[in-house]
Amino acid sequence: MFSKPEYRFHSILFVFALTVFTTSHSNAQTVEAICTGTEVANYTPGLTLTEQYTEFVATSDFSTCLSGSDPEITSAVIEWSGAGGLSCLSGGSTGSAQVTWNTGETSDFTFSTVVAQRPLGNVIIILDGEIISGKFSGSTMLQEITLLNLNPVACLNDGVETLYGPVQMQITSI
Numbered sequence: 450m451f452s453k454p455e456y457r458f459h460s461i462l463f464v465f466a467l468t469v470f471t472t473s474h475s476n477a478q479t480v481e482a483i484c485t486g487t488e489v490a491n492y493t494p495g496l497t498l499t500e501q502y503t504e505f506v507a508t509s510d511f512s513t514c515l516s517g518s519d520p521e522i523t524s525a526v527i528e529w530s531g532a533g534g535l536s537c538l539s540g541g542s543t544g545s546a547q548v549t550w551n552t553g554e555t556s557d558f559t560f561s562t563v564v565a566q567r568p569l570g571n572v573i574i575i576l577d578g579e580i581i582s583g584k585f586s587g588s589t590m591l592q593e594i595t596l597l598n599l600n601p602v603a604c605l606n607d608g609v610e611t612l613y614g615p616v617q618m619q620i621t622s623i
Contacts, residue, residue, distance in 0.1 A: 486511035494610020500536040537570035537604035570598035
């Protein structure tokens with residue numbers, strides 16, 4: 450029997466894998482890695498109710514990674530940068546990022562927003578990208594990110610500059 454934290458972790462991995470499986474291309478794919486963790490994103494200027502060009506930097510800390518092709522991979526950190534027309538209520542972005550695996554290897558990728566929902570300044574997005582160099586080069590990266598706005602009133606004033614929340618990632622190859 451799983452403990453509650455283990456059960457949640459396995460449930461999250463299962464739901465994320467199922468989501469990716471049911472929305473992926475019809476070609477047979479190999480899951481290279483699945484990771485779960487947290488992300489903090491910083492926006493300049495802060496997110497308000499009015500959509501405007503906004504740049505962001507973010508860090509994802511994946512404390513748990515599973516890889517069938519490389520069992521040495523157990524964790525990762527991603528440094529992101531991107532921009533787009535964003536607000537507390539709408540918007541999408543594009544950008545680039547680098548994964549640093551616990552093995553010291555890196556993966557560079559580009560990404561774009563596939564789905565974005567922003568209820569009350571919270572951010573629920575699915576990003577899709579291609580790994581363009583390094584480990585798993587040529588593979589596809591899919592991330593589901595939920596960033597929580599603990600101060601929605603900031604959307605009315607100077608803007609929300611920082612959001613934090615859970616993130617899941619799956620890397621697949623054909």
